[in-house]
Every structure is written in structure tokens, then in C-alpha cells.
Amino acid sequence: xxxxxxxxxxxxxxxxxxxxxxxxxxxxxxxxxxxxxxxxxxxxxxxxxxxxxxxxxxxxxxxxxxxxxxxxxxxxxxxxxxxxxxxxxxxxxxxxxxxxxxxxxxxxxxxxxxxxxxxxxxxxxxxxxxxxxxxxxxxxxxxxxxxxxxxxxxxxxxxxxxxxxxxxxxxxxxxxxxxxxxxxxxxxxxxxxxxxxxxxxxxxxxxxxxxxxxxxxxxxxxxxxxxxxxxxxxxxxxxxxxxxxxxxx
Amino acid sequence: xxxxxxxxxxxxxxxxxxxxxxxxxxxxxxxxxxxxxxxxxxxxxxxxxxxxxxxxxxxxxxxxxxxxxxxxxxxxxxxxxxxxxxxxxxxxxxxxxxxxxxxxxxxxxxxxxxxxxxxxxxxxxxxxxxxxxxxxxxxxxxxxxxxxxxxxxxxxxxxxxxxxxxxxxxxxxxxxxxxxxxxxxxxxxxxxxxxxxxxxxxxxxxxxxxxxxxxxxxxxxxxxxxxxxxxxxxxxxxxxxxxxxxxxxxxxxxxxxxxxxxxxxxxxxxxxxxxxxxxxxxxxxxxxxxxxxxxxxxxxxxxxxxxxxxxxxxxxxxxxxxxxxxxxxxxxxxxxxxxxxxxxxxxxxxxxxxxxxxxxxxxxxxxxxxxxxxxxxxxxxxxxxxxxxxxxxxxxxxxxxxxxxxxxxxxxxxxxxxxxxxxxxxxxxxxxxxxxxxxxxxxxxxxxxxxxxxxxx
Ligand SMILES: Nc1ncnc2c1ncn2[C@@H]1O[C@H](COP(=O)(O)OP(=O)(O)OP(=O)(O)O)[C@@H](O)[C@H]1O
Ligand SMILES: [Mg+2]
Numbered sequence: 001x002x003x004x005x006x007x008x009x010x011x012x013x014x015x016x017x018x019x020x021x022x023x024x025x026x027x028x029x030x031x032x033x034x035x036x037x038x039x040x041x042x043x044x045x046x047x048x049x050x051x052x053x054x055x056x057x058x059x060x061x062x063x064x065x066x067x068x069x070x071x072x073x074x075x076x077x078x079x080x081x082x083x084x085x086x087x088x089x090x091x092x093x094x095x096x097x098x099x100x101x102x103x104x105x106x107x108x109x110x111x112x113x114x115x116x117x118x119x120x121x122x123x124x125x126x127x128x129x130x131x132x133x134x135x136x137x138x139x140x141x142x143x144x145x146x147x148x149x150x151x152x153x154x155x156x157x158x159x160x161x162x163x164x165x166x167x168x169x170x171x172x173x174x175x176x177x178x179x180x181x182x183x184x185x186x187x188x189x190x191x192x193x194x195x196x197x198x199x200x201x202x203x204x205x206x207x208x209x210x211x212x213x214x215x216x217x218x219x220x221x222x223x224x225x226x227x228x229x230x231x232x233x234x235x236x237x238x239x240x241x242x243x244x245x246x247x248x249x
Numbered sequence: 250x251x252x253x254x255x256x257x258x259x260x261x262x263x264x265x266x267x268x269x270x271x272x273x274x275x276x277x278x279x280x281x282x283x284x285x286x287x288x289x290x291x292x293x294x295x296x297x298x299x300x301x302x303x304x305x306x307x308x309x310x311x312x313x314x315x316x317x318x319x320x321x322x323x324x325x326x327x328x329x330x331x332x333x334x335x336x337x338x339x340x341x342x343x344x345x346x347x348x349x350x351x352x353x354x355x356x357x358x359x360x361x362x363x364x365x366x367x368x369x370x371x372x373x374x375x376x377x378x379x380x381x382x383x384x385x386x387x388x389x390x391x392x393x394x395x396x397x398x399x400x401x402x403x404x405x406x407x408x409x410x411x412x413x414x415x416x417x418x419x420x421x422x423x424x425x426x427x428x429x430x431x432x433x434x435x436x437x438x439x440x441x442x443x444x445x446x447x448x449x450x451x452x453x454x455x456x457x458x459x460x461x462x463x464x465x466x467x468x469x470x471x472x473x474x475x476x477x478x479x480x481x482x483x484x485x486x487x488x489x490x491x492x493x494x495x496x497x498x499x500x501x502x503x504x505x506x507x508x509x510x511x512x513x514x515x516x517x518x519x520x521x522x523x524x525x526x527x528x529x530x531x532x533x534x535x536x537x538x539x540x541x542x543x544x545x546x547x548x549x550x551x552x553x554x555x556x557x558x559x560x561x562x563x564x565x566x567x568x569x570x571x572x573x574x575x576x577x578x579x580x581x582x583x584x585x586x587x588x589x590x591x592x593x594x595x596x597x598x599x600x601x602x603x604x605x606x607x608x609x610x611x612x613x614x615x616x617x618x619x620x621x622x623x624x625x626x627x628x629x630x631x632x633x634x635x636x637x638x639x640x641x642x643x644x645x646x647x648x649x650x651x652x653x654x655x656x657x658x659x660x661x662x663x664x665x666x667x668x669x670x671x672x673x674x675x676x677x678x679x680x681x682x683x684x685x686x687x688x689x690x691x692x693x694x695x696x697x698x699x700x701x702x703x704x705x706x
Contacts, residue, residue, distance in 0.1 A: 102675060
């Protein structure tokens with residue numbers, strides 16, 4: 001990894017703190033993501049992983065600190081916030097496809113209603129992305145007619161349609177049956193190889209070892225340790241990390 | 250990559266694999282198939298089941314036999330008055346001539362006979378206006394639906410009421426007529442060419458390319474021309490005034506419930522969103538409104554509006570009695586509809602909002618395009634149930650002196666010729682209520698099945 005950063009970093013979190021009521025979920029989070037970098041976030045349940053990446057596209061609002069996306073900080077201006085989050089695609093644990101729309105319409109949705117592309121152009125791009133995740137033949141079906149793995153690949157294609165610069169994944173394989181995990185991971189590996197900036201919350205340590213540039217370990221709302229995968233898995237610095245790794249590996 | 254992603258393959262490749270052959274499927278035993286199989290399995294599977302079946306059939310038979318003997322078998326179809334009926338068959342058969350003589354009143358109330366065509370015309374317009382919504386090649390369904398809900402009432406109120414029309418009133422009626430003409434024309438041009446009326450008109454005259462600003466202006470000109478035609482037609486129309494006191498029967502029932510239905514759905518949506526709003530004032534106002542109107546019987550609201558409203562209005566301002574009843578029904582049904590829709594909204598998982606806002610959709614877009622369609626869809630049975638309830642509840646307006654279908658049917662027995670003839674008119678309007686409500690509920694089932702076609706797993 002070179003330290004040379006071209007222009008503004010895709011994501012920059014500086015001193016971010018967040019509370020749910022009195023509960024301090026995120027404590028002084030500092031994170032700087034480089035262009036094209038793949039980051040895997042892991043940690044025990046309730047450690048604040050989801051909350052952290054959801055702050056990056058402001059599904060959760062933080063109370064202290066600054067979050068910048070390509071140099072633009074989230075603030076009070078809701079339109080500006082919406083504009084910033086359009087740079088970011090997100091894939092959820094529970095897919096969150098729109099069940100009342102066909103697979104194709106799910107993919108063209110943002111193109112039609114946010115980017116106002118003509119129908120033909122939107123559908124062409126949607127088919128291109130569905131082909132990329134290897135399910136173009138399912139375009140006419142409805143989400144609930146697909147298997148979990150297929151739904152999650154549609155969700156990836158849907159996020160890619162808007163041509164985001166950054167992709168967030170929140171445990172994309174955690175609600176899948178074991179046979180379907182690989183087809184989703186394959187799509188994510190392909191995406192990583194294409195140079196997308198990715199932040200992935202996952203317990204798939206094989207994926208982290210193979211794809212990540214950096215692994216981040218969180219506990220109790222803090223970033224405990226961050227290191228390249230080789231170092232992270234083979235020589236973790238903190239006892240907390242070692243304990244966690246001994247449980248998941 | 251392969252090493253990572255095929256974690257479990259190592260264990261499988263040890264022994265030469267045996268080949269798995271699935272057993273061929275056999276046909277089901279014949280006693281479980283077909284009508285006979287179904288009857289045997291479901292109606293005569295055990296002795297108690299068979300007894301219940303026989304008893305049930307006997308009850309149904311006895312019930313329909315009694316009713317049909319009275320309504321058809323022993324019925325009198327021609328008579329001058331009730332005395333003649335009673336002389337012929339006594340009370341063992343129905344006396345239909347009274348009902349037949351009263352049918353015009355049961356349907357149109359005391360609306361002048363020579364003006365009844367106006368109501369029929371409005372009915373035909375309504376059907377024609379709604380028809381394109383079911384035509385497969387018509388694309389502007391949303392616009393047509395909206396124009397129907399917003400503009401049809403303008404045209405219909407003039408047809409029903411008639412009388413003097415000032416400048417503003419004429420302009421509004423013309424808007425209604427223009428909306429109707431636009432719907433017919435658009436349905437026609439979209440069926441022929443896939444273009445809406447405005448575009449078709451421009452294309453027919455032959456304006457320049459797609460991005461030519463003249464095109465847009467041409468479309469506006471076409472719509473304006475349509476409006477002018479409507480305006481001239483409205484100016485030429487002159488209908489005599491019919492006071493709402495003369496409205497009655499099925500016509501009045503349909504007017505009140507139609508307005509109630511058309512109003513309560515959008516108002517219910519607004520109230521439900523208001524109640525869920527994060528702005529405390531809006532949420533408090535909506536909640537108060539909903540809870541207030543839901544905790545009071547409709548009769549009370551009708552009474553209150555009828556007797557108390559004039560007290561709040563300045564002296565001399567007279568609000569039409571029908572209007573008071575309609576306002577009461579609308580407010581009452583919106584409060585109920587709001588709760589139905591809120592139930593639907595609550596059933597939509599949070600992830601749907603999150604997915605929409607992660608795409609950069611704002612609140613109104615997420616609500617209108619993602620959340621509301623799903624919420625309305627799961628609530629179709631309850632929404633239609635509410636419509637049916639509303640349709641039947643309009644019978645209560647009789648207590649504030651309006652002659653809806655029910656009170657009209659009571660008037661038959663007070664006619665000197667048919668004195669005491671109550672059962673037959675009741676039977677007749679029961680049939681009308683049944684047909685209307687049953688149609689609505691069947692349509693809702695059908696709609697539900699069509700809309701959920703994509704969601705079967
Ligand atoms: N909306 C909320 N309101 C209150 N507390 C919340 C909310 N969302 C999350 N929390 C709490 O914040 C903490 C962190 O939650 P978060 O979902 O970020 O954890 P996580 O690391 O993603 O865990 P998991 O692996 O279970 O997904 C948890 O203790 C959770 O209970
Ligand atoms: Mg989580």
C-alpha cells in the first residue's frame with residue numbers, strides 16, 4: 001500500500017462519537033479509507049460495527065465528530081446529505097429488496113427516481129449489473145421468488161446500478177444458508193478486484209484474509225486494532241483481539 | 250480465491266461416490282382424486298362428519314325453500330294495491346307490485362322524473378371515466394385515476410344540482426368536462442399509438458424533433474383547446490335546479506358513500522403519516538383528531554354536525570343539510586381509514602425505509618414509492634372492508650332527515666295504496682345492499698390475488 005492519497009479520501013471519520021440515549025455506542029472513531037481500499041470490520045456482537053458503517057451513509061446520525069465523503073462533510077443541509085449518500089451503495093444483512101417490484105425494477109429504481117435516466121438506459125445498466133452478479137435470467141421475477149443468495153446478489157446489483165464510488169456491506173452473508181454464502185462472496189470478490197472502495201462488516205474470515213487491505217477489530221464502540229490481514233490474523237497485538245480470533249477461527 | 254471459497258470441498262472427495270437414484274413418482278390413490286374424492290374426504294370422512302353434512306344440507310334447503318316460496322312461488326306480481334294482494338294469497342306470498350311501483354323512488358328519491366336522465370348520465374360518465382383504468386394498453390392510469398377522483402365530482406355536482414352558474418362555477422364545471430374528454434381521448438390515442446392525447450395531437454399536426462420546445466407548447470395548446478371546447482359546451486348547457494332535499498334513495502346512498510370513500514382514503518393517508526410524524530405538533534393534532542372521531546359513534550357525529558354546526562357559524566350562513574351529513578361521514582371514515590393505513594405502515598420493516606434512504610431518496614419519495622404501495626397492498630382487505638362498512642353506515646343519515654335507500658323503503662309502507670307493505674321493500678333493498686357489498690368484497694379478493702402474484706414463494 002502506498003501512502004500517497006489521490007485527492008480527498010473516499011471516507012474520513014474524525015473523532016466520531018455516537019450515543020443511543022445514554023448508551024455510548026461509538027467512542028472517538030477515527031478512520032481514513034484510501035481510494036480503492038478494501039476494509040473488513042469485525043468484532044463481537046453489539047460492538048458497534050453496524051452503527052459505524054451506517055454512520056458513513058447517515059442511516060444513523062452521529063452527535064460528535066466529522067464524517068467526510070470525498071471531502072464533503074455531512075451537516076444540517078438534508079439535500080447535501082442526500083447528495084453525499086448517493087456516492088455510497090449499501091448492502092444489508094436482510095437484503096431489503098423492494099418486494100412489490102420485480103428484480104429489474106428494483107435495479108432501475110434509483111436510476112429512474114433519483115438520477116432520472118430514461119427507461120431504456122436504466123434497464124440496460126440494470127441488466128449489465130445483473131449480468132455482473134450472474135443472474136440476468138432472474139430479471140423478470142419478484143424478489144421473494146428467489147433464494148437468499150440470489151436476493152443478496154440482486155441487492156448488490158441494485159446498489160451498483162447507481163454507480164457508487166464506495167460500497168458498504170453489513171454482514172451480507174449472515175442470514176444465508178451455507179451453500180449460498182459462496183455465490184455472494186464470489187460477487188464481492190469480483191467487485192473488489194475491479195477496484196471498488198469497500199467497507200465490509202463480516203465474520204467471513206476467509207474473505208477478510210483473501211480480499212482485505214486492512215482488517216479493523218471493534219469492541220465496545222472502539223476501534224481496538226487495525227492491521228493488514230496477515231498481521232491481524234497471525235500476530236494480533238491485543239489480548240482482546242486474540243480472544244475474539246480464537247472464538248471465530 | 251478458490252482456496253478460500255470452497256471451504257468444504259476437501260472432505261467430500263475421498264471415496265468413489267455411489268449414485269443416488271430417486272424413486273419414480275406414483276399416481277395418487279383414486280379415492281382421493283376428483284369431485285368424488287373431494288366429497289368423500291371432506292364431507293363424509295367419518296360418521297359425525299356425515300351427520301353434520303346431512304344436517305347442514307337440510308338447514309340450507311329449508312331456509313331457501315321458505316324464502317323462495319314466499320318471494321317467488323306464492324308471490325303476487327300484479328295488483329292495484331295491497332288489499333288485492335292480501336285477498337289473493339294473504340301473507341304467504343310477497344306483494345311485489347308495491348315495490349315495482351316504488352322502484353323509481355327507491356333509486357332516485359324524489360328527484361323530478363323528467364330530470365332523472367341527469368343522474369343516469371353521470372353514472373354513464375363515471376363508468377366511461379373509470380373504464381380506461383382496466384384497459385391494458387392505457388399507460389396514463391395514474392393521471393386518469395387522479396382526474397376521476399378530483400374532477401368527476403365537479404361535473405357530477407353540476408349534473409345533479411343544476412341551476413345558475415357563475416363564472417367560477419362554470420370554469421370548474423368545464424374543468425370536470427375537460428378532464429372527462431381528456432380521459433376518453435387519451436384512452437383512445439394510447440390504445441392506437443401509445444401516445445397520450447397531448448403528444449398525439451402534436452405528432453398529428455407534425456411538430457419538429459423530440460427536444461423541440463414547440464412540442465411542449467404544442468401539447469399545452471392542445472390541452473387548452475380542449476378546455477375551451479369544454480367551456481363552450483358548459484356555457485351552452487342549462488339545467489334546472491334540483492334542491493338536495495329532493496335527492497334520495499340509492500342515488501343519495503351512492504353520493505354519500507362515494508364521496509366518503511373517495512375522501513377517506515387520501516385523508517386517511519395524510520392523517521396516518523401525520524400521526525407517525527416526528528414533528529410533535531403535527532403528530533399530536535393527527536392523533537387527537539383520529540382518537541376523537543374514533544371514540545364517538547357516527548350517529549352522534551351526524552347529530553352534532555346537524556344541530557350544533559349552525560351554532561358555530563355566523564348568523565345567516567346556511568349550510569346545506571346534505572353537506573353537513575357528508576362532512577360528518579367524511580371525517581368519521583377518514584379517522585378509521587387513518588388507523589387502517591397506520592397498521593399497514595407498521596407492518597413494513599424498517600429495512601425498506603433504510604434501503605430507500607441509502608439510495609438517496611427523500612422522505613416523500615420513499616413514502617410514496619416504496620412504503621405506501623406495500624402498506625396499501627397488505628391492507629386491501631381491511632380498506633375494502635371499511636368501504637363496505639361505510640356504504641352500510643350511510644343508512645344512519647336517515648336520522649337527520651335525509652331519504653337514503655333505507656328510509657325510502659320505509660316510505661313504501663306509508664303510501665296509502667300500499668299501507669303496511671314493509672317486508673317486501675326491505676327484502677328488495679337487502680338484495681341491493683348485498684349485491685353492492687358482495688361485489689366490492691369479491692373485487693377486493695380478486696385485486697389481492699392479482700397484486701400478490703409476484704410474492705408467492
Ligand atoms: N436504534 C438503536 N437504539 C438503541 N440502541 C441501539 C440501536 N441500534 C443499536 N443499538 C445498540 O448499539 C449497540 C451496537 O449495535 P450495532 O448494531 O452497531 O452492533 P454490531 O456490532 O453491528 O452487532 P451485530 O454483530 O450483532 O450486528 C448494541 O448494543 C445495540 O443494542
Ligand atoms: Mg450489526
